[in-house]
Amino acid sequence: MVAVTIWNEFRHEREDEDAAAVYPDGIHGTIAEALVDRGHEVRTATLDEPEHGLTEDVLAETDVLCWWGHTAHDEVSDDIVDRVHERVLGGMGLVVLHSGHYAKIFKRLMGTTCSLQWREDGGTERLWVVDPGHPIADGLDESIELPETEMYGEPFDVPEPDRLVFTSWFEGGEVFRSGCCYRRGSGRIFYFRPGHETYPIYEHDAIQQVLDNAVEWASPVEGAPRSFGERE
Amino acid sequence: MVAVTIWNEFRHEREDEDAAAVYPDGIHGTIAEALVDRGHEVRTATLDEPEHGLTEDVLAETDVLCWWGHTAHDEVSDDIVDRVHERVLGGMGLVVLHSGHYAKIFKRLMGTTCSLQWREDGGTERLWVVDPGHPIADGLDESIELPETEMYGEPFDVPEPDRLVFTSWFEGGEVFRSGCCYRRGSGRIFYFRPGHETYPIYEHDAIQQVLDNAVEWASPVEGAPRSFGERE
């Protein structure tokens, strides 16, 4: 049982009919339900709440934060990014989803542009498990097939992952490192590609299994430092 | 609770007075007691038993194998090395101790000479935790001090570790990467430097804590493949 906070920008689902049809309760709602069903303690937070829903209290009680954003990365306040950053370095796990690759918090942690290629074509994606010995791959088949997705292609400008768990094949001819593990400070970070706002990706059973595994994997390690700093 | 098998060459303690005085029940006996006290299920195996005590049945019931050897690496049969190798790639953890850096199984897994510099001088060693966010560092202070040890110095000819947990400082002026994590196949491997046969290193509480943490860390991941191979 992991204490998860799911952060969602929550704009598409309120402003765009297609997104609302796929995620009537928001992307966060669908992910929350999936993780509650798998036994986690889940809360949600969204961009337009005060402090984006990420108060000191909320973060203090969060083991792993999931992050979905897309159209409004710039509206996330730098103060909140600082706060989340500090908590990740202090051991809180972070699972960054899909277009969250351009979130301020992810770019802050990676130190690179996090750019990639993309094409919204509704083609098939197949995520191959390239590291079947990794806990995030537990319970999965050799690959996960998603019938309709937005394509993300290489080069993906991130630091070489500590460990690469998934690589995606796209019908249109591209590949992408779609499941990347990092550690920064005491915190574990997992970038997971799937999840466009107009495809019901987060309803997919195997994708939910990955999210379940990822929050387990990213949860804080006992005894790890809550902060780093000088000590003369 | 991890099912641990502690393998010991068990020659020094039967042939050398100094070693017998420090480890009357063998190095394996001391480590076994420490791990039993910490709640693990422990068995031991030694070089001079049939199949070196590492039968198919024993390995099948072993989550993590600890390995201590020194003077008789060449007497370990290649068939048993093959068997252990296959089990490690299939997910069994391996904790290699001290002079085990030259064990056939470690060299097989690393692919390098695993050579290092050394001097038996009984000086002080201080193991610094360089990765306090790692589970193997759980419950430790910032360093572990061992009043009398054999020195191991760099360069240590191993592949760059996936993660470096400890670095040793030696009174005589050397340093050593003394806690190195690797994965090969589904198996987790931890090399841990401390442990000479004539110093009571394995009686040290913090060293026992590291061994406890290491067998937890190295235990098999649920769902990881038990073997690798072709599938046309």
Next chain:
Amino acid sequence: MVAVTIWNEFRHEREDEDAAAVYPDGIHGTIAEALVDRGHEVRTATLDEPEHGLTEDVLAETDVLCWWGHTAHDEVSDDIVDRVHERVLGGMGLVVLHSGHYAKIFKRLMGTTCSLQWREDGGTERLWVVDPGHPIADGLDESIELPETEMYGEPFDVPEPDRLVFTSWFEGGEVFRSGCCYRRGSGRIFYFRPGHETYPIYEHDAIQQVLDNAVEWASPVEGAPRSFGERE
């Protein structure tokens, strides 16, 4: 200018009509010509020569060894594998090609099974450059397309690469980490997937460019140790 030795098993091209038609001078002949054209000093060696053509003298004068083998890995003598292994750890570069993933020398250096999935279907492969900042990618477009290849699929049981340069997309729906960099001892190792015996892969200009880049990258580093060992 790098002193390259191209080792080829050289059985298919003498025993199989299709292979002979594609590589009338042997796979080594085609690669040699390509590297000579690009300014390297090249010699070749094959399985059925005395000492497999890899005498002490030949290896002493070799900066980078390229290795292609497939049907006769077991016929490579362990003594020669020991010799090559020692030279790689001492700084000689090694470029392992295609089915060479099962070569004794590659398995010795990796410590894993090096297994993978495969299907001989003549489909299209597209190699994407996932690390455009790497010297092995110099002068390439964003991807290399090979119209007819044998498929290799994940999981590829190798240690996590130090750096991943290429990932392949296959028409049939698979992906593969097809350009993997490692260091062992002082030696640089590059595994490069393309190269079946019945497709003219090594005639492809971009593939030749990769081989050129790879032998430059893998050539010995000035000042690196020629051997590792104890020094009390």
Next chain:
Amino acid sequence: MVAVTIWNEFRHEREDEDAAAVYPDGIHGTIAEALVDRGHEVRTATLDEPEHGLTEDVLAETDVLCWWGHTAHDEVSDDIVDRVHERVLGGMGLVVLHSGHYAKIFKRLMGTTCSLQWREDGGTERLWVVDPGHPIADGLDESIELPETEMYGEPFDVPEPDRLVFTSWFEGGEVFRSGCCYRRGSGRIFYFRPGHETYPIYEHDAIQQVLDNAVEWASPVEGAPRSFGERE
């Protein structure tokens, strides 16, 4: 021959007698002379120049930027940090020296606090080459001894280095990962610990050799992307 720009905060040497005595022409002056002697094309830049001396033109003509800062990290303008950051991702090498671990540009690239322990005690430091096969170790002995230094101790809160070249031993009982290699985007980054303002560290021949090797290693790779970004 590498086009090097040496950036120095240049405050201690103008405000503090001890520093002025050791580095009458500034730390940048001493390093510049050493690199010119070794055949590089060198310019310098300092904090109090317009744009800190790091104009677009200067950076465009710089292959590798060396960075020394200590008391005035906060005075470096964010705009210049953005500019340097973009150039590093686009391939310019960066060599970060000593107290530069807290420079904005280093923290930006690492994504962590970059904190460490320290003590100004004038004790001896010995830098051990832990990766003798690395080009930055070319021409060095097995260790470099510095008779008087400020101590830096672990834990050093940086991402696990891509490759660790040096580890320091300190007379007072500490260790430190003192030579760390990273890549971000197309850029190579080397953090090198030695270099306090009141000890003549940069006059030391072996330290100058490391700087020479480091600027060679960090210089841009031919063909690497000058920028990253989307391409629909």
